[in-house]
Amino acid sequence: MKLNYSHLLALASALTLAGCGTKTTETKSFGPITADDIKGHIAVLANDSLTGRKPFTSGETKATNYIAGQFKKMGLEPGNNGSYFQDVPMVEIASTPTPTMEITGKTNISLKSLEDFVVLSRREQDSVQLKNSPLVFAGYGVVAPEYHWNDYAGLDVKGKTVVVLVNDPGFKSGDPTIFKGDTMTYYGRWTYKYEEAARQGAAGLIIVHQTEPASYGWPVVKNSNSAAKLYLQQADKHMGRCKMEGWITEAAANKLFAAAGITGDIRALARKKDFKAIPLNLNLSVGISIKRKYAMSHNVVGIIKGNTQPNESIIYTAHWDHLGIGPAVKGDSIYNGADDNASGVAALLGIAKAFTQSKDKPKRTIVFLSVTAEEQGLLGSEYYATHPIFPINKTVANLNMDMLGPFGETKDVSITGKGQNDLDEYVADQAKQFNLTVTGDTRPGAGSYYRSDHFNFAKVGVPALDMNNGVDVVGKGAEWGKAQKKDFNEHNYHQVTDNYSADMNCTGMAQAANILFNIGTKLASETTFPGWKPTSEFKAIRDKSRGK
Incomplete structure (x- = not known):
């Protein structure tokens, strides 16, 4: 019309x-x-x-x-x-990543922007670079004392890129006593996972997209993150956030996990009571150019x-x-x-x-x-x-x-x-x-x-x-x-x-x-x-x- x-x-x-x-x-x-x-x-x-x-x-x-x-x-x-x-008062930040994200280690993997991953940065600077940032799998990326859960326990992620799963450990666990069972808590939201990774001092945070636990398909992630994003203006110019925040497809994540020798149901692995973060022995490199516009x-x-x-x-x-x-x-x-x-x-x-x-x-x-x-x-x-x-x-x-x-x-x-x-x-x-x-x-x-x-x-x-x-x-x-x-x-x-x-x-x-x-x-x-x-x-x- x-x-x-x-x-x-x-x-x-x-x-x-x-x-x-x-x-x-x-x-x-x-x-x-x-x-x-x-x-x-x-x-x-x-x-x-x-x-x-x-x-x-x-x-x-x-x-x-x-x-x-x-x-x-x-x-x-x-x-x-x-x-x-x-x-x-907001700032519009247009993040343009390099066409590919390079994963290096015993196995080298090249992921394509939009097809395999979306990344952006909130930092109000001209560009950010992650070069050979070590990858670590931190389960659901959750620190929840009331549920006696800490995926970052004993983990130093400074300079590293953390890979986490969307939603929380309770989802499809079959056990209503794990978090709130199939009812998502705030710990399952991608916004929380970005915030927690920043608190932990990570250089980057990548969320593994899966349609059912996310409740929407990859096109939603792609469309919501491929254009310029808006943020409330902050006194620290968002420098307290991770350099990079983003998502990868489940297929791309499976390549990373396979290269690290991790197979099977990754969600079941991450919800085990004794789960500990797993270094993937892979490094990530990607660049993001940034344009900013301040407006009301x-x-x-x-x-x-x-x-x-x-x-x-x-x-x-x-x-x-x-x-x-x-x-x-x-x-x-x-x-x-x-x-x-x-x-x-x-x-x-x-x-x-x-x-x-x-x-x-x-x-x-x-x-x-x-x-x-x-x-x-x-x-x-x-x-x-x-x-x-x-x-x-x-x-x-x-x-x-x-x-x-x-x-x-x-x-x-x-x-x-x-x-x-x-x-x-x-x-x-x-x-x-x-x-x-x-x-x-x-x-x-x-x-x-x-x-x-x-x-x-x-x-x-x-x-x-x-x-x-x-x-x-x-x-x-x-x-x-x-x-x-x-x-x-x-x-x-x-x-x-x-x-x-x-x-x-x-x-x-x-x-x-x-x-x-x-x-x-x-x-x-x-x-x-x-x-x-x-x-x-x-x-x-x-x-x-x-x-x-």
Whole structure:
């Protein structure tokens, strides 16, 4: 779909009026937000003229201006000292590796960039070089005292490149007492592994990609790491990070392991209680040239001020960014991100409109925050959480929307990280009213609770909810829904095919938006604060911030 940007607002209005063939009667019982409300905003935000909504591009300007314009049109107040924008200082780093990564030793291996590996550097300098850096296999790359696990025990990795597995030791172990079994912990996330390798003083960190434990295929890794990356600006110019961070394919990793005499199930080897890091007796050489660009990106924030407890806030979040322009597939190089995450922003706008039109004004302040650079590592929400506009200890809850799914209404709803905090009960209350089933993570091994913007609120103690439709699609059934989600994850997630279409089904998105609107309405009328469950790792942070 290609339209001039000047016609996009008119398009949104036309879609809302015409309905694009979508019936909205199915979602009326859930609340005031309709499928057409959602669809109209997606049509604008996922249009080719926004060039994939990557920060620092004209797509950012168009997307953020559209969101701010909608806030103003609805009557939301500017949320940041008279402005709808919060500046987020970032640096764009374009890492260009040498065409090959050379592995030398008893066996010499030459790996090809993008085909076999992706590497980058956060360091703000002209180039970095790793020359004959010794390779060591450190299992899952985890130091977790509470699980009595330390893959770096007795290991000096200074000057070395560490090879680690994605996910954590519990995944597919068959033993629920190892970490959290098939439910990924934060130790399984690639972000953690980079951070831990830097703390250990490694020169480089390479993660072995495997589709099932990563929960996505190699094309996702390649597309997410082959273009320039954004980072929050840091005082040390990121010199505290490893020189090199990256991934290699499972096939390439098997070549390394075979050359070192390691065969068989590498994951089973690494999860043994007595596992010790293994020097591979191979050296790695690769260079990375670096270009830097410093610029300001923006979160967009609008508010409805509470009429009796204005200093207490409920924050709705949805990231506006996607991947921009990337590798072309069948002539299309614009990664429009219709579901990821134009759907979430559309829901946020729908909820904002519903609040402004509600007869009962909220007692607490409602904050609508559309954040930047989620795709680059949850940067916009991280910046807000560490530079809050509204006090964190008086932030009641965060309700996040990310990839709501174009599959239709469901008979179930899914809570990412179910069992973490009291917001589960708010979802359960809605489910009871509308005869829905509540489930936990549909893919617990994917570590979804650590993969979207709610996580940065959780890290500072704010009870955070990431709720989505389930898989039991009305009129289609659960097996059909599972197949649709699997197909999307394998063929559309972070691909050029995540596009808007006039016949996309937005009823499920409206269903989720209405449930979250209802939950926010209830939270806004209360005087109590939801808390974390006793077993949650975030409870102590909240208790401290609230003076408990």
